[in-house]
Amino acid sequence: MSKRALITGITGQDGAYLSQLLLEKGYEVHGVIRRSSHRGVEDHRLRWLGVAHKVKLHDGDLGDLSSLLRIVQDTRPDEIYNLAAQSFVASSWRQPVLTANITAVGVTNMLEAMRIEAPQARFYQASSSEMYGLIQEPMQRETTPFYPRSPYAVAKLYGHWITVNYRESFGLHASSGILFNHESPLRGIEFVTRKVSDGVARIKLGLAQELRLGNIDAKRDWGHARDYVRAMWLMLQQETPDDYVVATGVTTTVRDMCRIAFDHVGLDMDKHVVIDPAFYRPAEVDILLGDSSKARAKLGWAPATELTALIKEMVDADLVRVKAENAAAAKA
Numbered sequence: 006m007s008k009r010a011l012i013t014g015i016t017g018q019d020g021a022y023l024s025q026l027l028l029e030k031g032y033e034v035h036g037v038i039r040r041s042s043h044r045g046v047e048d049h050r051l052r053w054l055g056v057a058h059k060v061k062l063h064d065g066d067l068g069d070l071s072s073l074l075r076i077v078q079d080t081r082p083d084e085i086y087n088l089a090a091q092s093f094v095a096s097s098w099r100q101p102v103l104t105a106n107i108t109a110v111g112v113t114n115m116l117e118a119m120r121i122e123a124p125q126a127r128f129y130q131a132s133s134s135e136m137y138g139l140i141q142e143p144m145q146r147e148t149t150p151f152y153p154r155s156p157y158a159v160a161k162l163y164g165h166w167i168t169v170n171y172r173e174s175f176g177l178h179a180s181s182g183i184l185f186n187h188e189s190p191l192r193g194i195e196f197v198t199r200k201v202s203d204g205v206a207r208i209k210l211g212l213a214q215e216l217r218l219g220n221i222d223a224k225r226d227w228g229h230a231r232d233y234v235r236a237m238w239l240m241l242q243q244e245t246p247d248d249y250v251v252a253t254g255v256t257t258t259v260r261d262m263c264r265i266a267f268d269h270v271g272l273d274m275d276k277h278v279v280i281d282p283a284f285y286r287p288a289e290v291d292i293l294l295g296d297s298s299k300a301r302a303k304l305g306w307a308p309a310t311e312l313t314a315l316i317k318e319m320v321d322a323d324l325v326r327v328k329a330e331n332a333a334a335a336k337a
């Protein structure tokens with residue numbers, strides 16, 4: 006019999022790639038989808054990967070325990086991947102209470118639904134390198150102290166520890182992946198890599214002149230989402246639940262990432278990038294650099310895509326998309 010997986014955040018970047026991976030492995034894939042005034046467009050990522058018709062979607066919300074209890078009861082999952090969150094760091098200062106309710110307390114809702122309805126299932130929590138914040142060690146690993154720097158990171162830290170606590174209190178098979186930034190053509194447009202790939206495509210096609218960015222001296226350890234969802238799955242295949250850092254071990258400034266994108270289409274970044282303080286954050290995470298030795302040794306995981314290939318893939322995908330959208334708009 007095929008295994009059943011339940012994914013919260015299935016309409017997000019990671020939810021789409023994880024669905025694709027699990028379907029390839031023969032899983033029956035269920036996802037939680039929240040009601041939205043844009044019904045019908047939320048699953049565009051699932052459609053882009055050609056998997057929308059293969060997953061089963063259930064109405065629910067991470068803030069609503071009763072909906073999660075019902076969905077777990079109906080789907081009886083073997084594995085639960087909790088990817089749903091208010092995931093944009095910059096928004097977390099503007100919506101701190103919502104961020105706490107969903108990104109923090111929402112994790113308890115999902116854990117409670119599992120504890121009550123499917124205690125034998127395995128649980129994955131989407132923890133984040135943002136929890137390291139003001140960094141305490143040059144390379145961050147599972148034992149590095151946390152120092153969150155945004156309402157988002159504080160909420161993720163709660164989600165991380167409540168997952169550890171449910172593992173220790175109730176013996177649940179609950180693991181956390183402390184994932185460093187991972188991107189793809191399906192990345193939300195508000196995140197910096199995708200903002201850059203979209204902006205470069207528009208400038209290349211003559212539809213824009215400038216790209217406005219904030220702190221381009223920030224450094225991130227960027228990988229490909231396709232590689233990172235494989236690590237999530239591997240964690241739940243282990244006999245013992247545990248926490249793992251997932252990262253490439255290479256850090257790059259936003260400036261250099263941006264240059265890769267402009268160079269790829271033969272444009273000079275310095276002629277187009279405008280620094281706009283509106284995109285500065287009240288508190289910044291200056292640098293992240295992950296040490297994923299534990300995941301590499303215990304899970305046999307390694308990233309397959311390096312940054313230049315990732316950024317080129319994103320720019321190429323945005324060139325195709327922007328061109329098509331522009332042609333459609335011209336016809337209308």
Ligand code: NDP
Nearest residue numbers: 014016017018019066067088089090092131133184186187
């Ligand atoms: P996205 O922002 O692309 O996706 C977030 C998902 O959460 C969407 O499906 C969204 O649904 C859903 N969601 C938001 N609020 C609720 C709610 N109240 N109830 C149910 N669903 C909700 O994130 P990613 O795919 O990039 O990331 C997946 C997870 O991993 C997130 O928890 C993120 O914080 C975490 N993470 C991500 C990293 C990265 O670099 N990508 C690194 C480390 C951690 P909708 O489509 O309706 O908006």
Ligand code: GDR
Nearest residue numbers: 092094133134135185186195196197218219220221223284
């Ligand atoms: P991050 O990703 O905050 O690391 O969180 P984001 O791409 O938003 O920012 C990365 C860095 O780029 C700087 N930056 C800008 N960022 C955005 N979004 N827009 C800009 O114009 C801009 N200019 C400079 C930021 O200041 C920052 O330093 C992501 C999310 O996916 C989280 O959910 C996840 O937990 C972490 O990665 C790991």
